[in-house]
Amino acid sequence: MLYLLITLILVPLHKTTSLNVTQNNVLLIIIDDLRHLSEETINLPNIKKIANKGVYFKNAFAQQAVCAPSRNSMLTGRRPDALRLYDFYSYWRDTVGNFTTLPQFFKENGFETYSVGKVFNPGPSSNFTDDYPLSWTHFPYHPSTDKYKDAAVCKDAITKKLQRNLICPVDVSGQPRKTLPDLESLKFAINILSNRNSSTPFFLAVGFHKPHIPLKFPKQYLDRVPINKVEPPKHPSMPRNMPLVAWHPWSDLRRRDDIARLNISFPLGLMPKDWSLKIRQSYYAAASYIDDLVGVLMSFVDRRKTIVVLTSDHGWSLGENGLWAKYSNFDVALKVPLIFSAPGIPTSVVHTPVELVDIFPTLVDLSGIAHNISKCHKNEKSRLCFEGKSLKSLMIDGSQKYGNYLAFSQYPRPSAFPQKTSDRPRLKDIKIMGYSVRTKRFRYTEWVSFNNKLFTMDWNIIYGLELYDHIVDSEESNNLYLVHKYKNIKQYLSGLLRSHFNRNNTHIN
Ligand SMILES: *[C@@H]1O[C@H](CO)[C@@H](O)[C@H](O)[C@H]1NC(C)=O
Ligand SMILES: *[C@@H]1O[C@H](CO)[C@@H](O)[C@H](O)[C@H]1NC(C)=O
């Protein structure tokens, strides 16, 4: 199929330079808001190609389903509680400690490190520099067309005007500078890969913006996802017996011009069915667009000398349980694609739950760089310790032996009843924290009182409890908290959850 990318990118031919590389390079691909897409839902052949030659984690979870907290957590190997970052507005080096990041570790060990596109969340949470110079050898690259990311460039089917729509298939040649941010990032990353002639190993992080909203993508990609092939969400309304604190009103979707027009009642109204299908179609089309870009990028990567990691910052609800976007503790909002491929690591599929905080220790382990880094202890102040774990032995020995891994996540709320700021509360407004644990079979969540000045939780003041059994309910559509036969498992999971998150002022300097 001839997609316009080929003509837009105009890449130089792949130059092979013979270098004395003894150390493998690292390529980290972060796709913004890409949820775990099951094969039945959509075909992403290029991502699948990486998975087919690597280790494909089918149950990988973010630590918090929103960009800045999740990215800082992934890139420092520490949980949101350790970074005290649940919103977008603080920088860990200023607030909690001078913690080493993943790219910084490689930089300090002789790698040339590059950031292309959205890797750290830009802005205050990375000191307005994407943590340059500590993390990066070169000044982080952002595409020049980023500034149009929210511009009124979506031709509306009804008004025929250019609007700020959610659904935004575009003709790229009619866009500002005749390009899109991810096409620019791809071109920049390819330039790095094909023009480097240093024998220094590299750590290259490439962050693609789509399928983050607005769902703006070259319109040809709609052809890949005909609307009559798009399935509605399996369970499109609020879960049975769900506490309202678990709900969020997806205000960022409601604000878009095309959705605002629908007058959906706030905060509990549901997306009309036809629009659910249209949004799903465009999300899949945007994901398919990024899949193509990943394919082009990978054609410039020497996989015999490169460790490749592909993931996302968190998942995205596509109408499941009546919800859209991220901002929750449900599986669809937390589950991400996670693929590792490394020279010498055999191909496998792993179903054991794992976490994004595991990426840092795993990459360090796979790189073979000598180190003394250990697991973080309570009140750990050391510059570098890990809250996650290396997945290397899991990759090599298979999943059976390590069946009891757990994935922990959390989400803050300003109030028990959903309001405008429930999606993304600022620290000063956070009153409740939803702590969640995922085992192979269950998801268990406690929404408890949270003190935003002392950073402590009170397990005795409870705003909601949830238990979902994935064997009978993979949609998490039926909260079993009150069901008697789950009494023991509930107690067991509550103990696990509390002992994991329990802490007093961890990481205070
Ligand atoms: C590669 O390694 C060989 C032997 O160690 C050395 O002689 C040569 O100069 C190196 N080449 C480069 C480009 O570093
Ligand atoms: C933080 O760590 C870096 C890297 O070791 C060091 O260069 C810098 O001086 C430290 N900053 C502070 C404030 O300690």
Ligand SMILES: *[C@@H]1O[C@H](CO)[C@@H](O)[C@H](O)[C@H]1NC(C)=O
């Ligand atoms: C953060 O940015 C400020 C202002 O540019 C700068 O003075 C400070 O050194 C930066 N902090 C670090 C750790 O780089």
Ligand SMILES: *[C@@H]1O[C@H](CO)[C@@H](O)[C@H](O)[C@H]1NC(C)=O
């Ligand atoms: C690679 O080497 C050539 C020739 O020495 C030089 O002109 C070019 O700038 C180098 N490329 C990079 C990215 O350093």
Ligand SMILES: *[C@@H]1O[C@H](CO)[C@@H](O)[C@H](O)[C@H]1NC(C)=O
């Ligand atoms: C939404 O509300 C506006 C203003 O009350 C009204 O003009 C419009 O027809 C409504 N649209 C729908 C889809 O109900």
Ligand SMILES: *[C@@H]1O[C@H](CO)[C@@H](O)[C@H](O)[C@H]1NC(C)=O
């Ligand atoms: C590990 O710690 C030991 C003892 O403190 C030290 O001698 C060694 O150099 C350290 N190794 C690395 C790679 O930091």
Ligand SMILES: *[C@@H]1O[C@H](CO)[C@@H](O)[C@H](O)[C@H]1NC(C)=O
């Ligand atoms: C936290 O601090 C409070 C008050 O000082 C204390 O009662 C509680 O036992 C502490 N919890 C833990 C887990 O250390």
